[in-house]
Amino acid sequence: MRRKSRELALQILFQTEFTPEVSINEMASLFEKKIESSIMDYTLTLVKGVQANKEKIDARMQAASLHWKIDRMASVDRNILRSAVYEMLFAAELIEPKIVINEAIEIAKIYGTQDSAAFVNGILDQIVRNDRA
Numbered sequence: 001m002r003r004k005s006r007e008l009a010l011q012i013l014f015q016t017e018f019t020p021e022v023s024i025n026e027m028a029s030l031f032e033k034k035i036e037s038s039i040m041d042y043t044l045t046l047v048k049g050v051q052a053n054k055e056k057i058d059a060r061m062q063a064a065s066l067h068w069k070i071d072r073m074a075s076v077d078r079n080i081l082r083s084a085v086y087e088m089l090f091a092a093e094l095i096e097p098k099i100v101i102n103e104a105i106e107i108a109k110i111y112g113t114q115d116s117a118a119f120v121n122g123i124l125d126q127i128v129r130n131d132r133a
Helices: 002-018 024-032 037-052 054-064 075-090 097-111 116-132
Strands: none
Touching: 002 037, 002 075, 002 097, 024 037, 037 054, 037 075, 054 075, 054 116, 075 097, 075 116, 097 116
């Protein structure tokens, strides 16, 4: 269930970058009739959580990626990372980092480029290390 929510959150976050005039609720309504309510609930938790904490999330990502500016990252990778960082560090119910990282890698393999999984893994691993330091 959470995998589906994470994938859907990625799709909504990705779309809202390119069409900021469309609200999250409008975007979610496109999927609501076809998606179980529990999946949609967690999807909206992720999307709204990412948006509410975007500056803090991006700061963590930037600190972990010395050679990549946030706006230069592939949009898919950037949004997978944002959602994962939210779940690990900012969500009301924090998820164990290794679970979040594994899920993010799997989603990156599906939606990203050939290099996305390694990139996402490297950035998230560094964020966890920075957080523990």
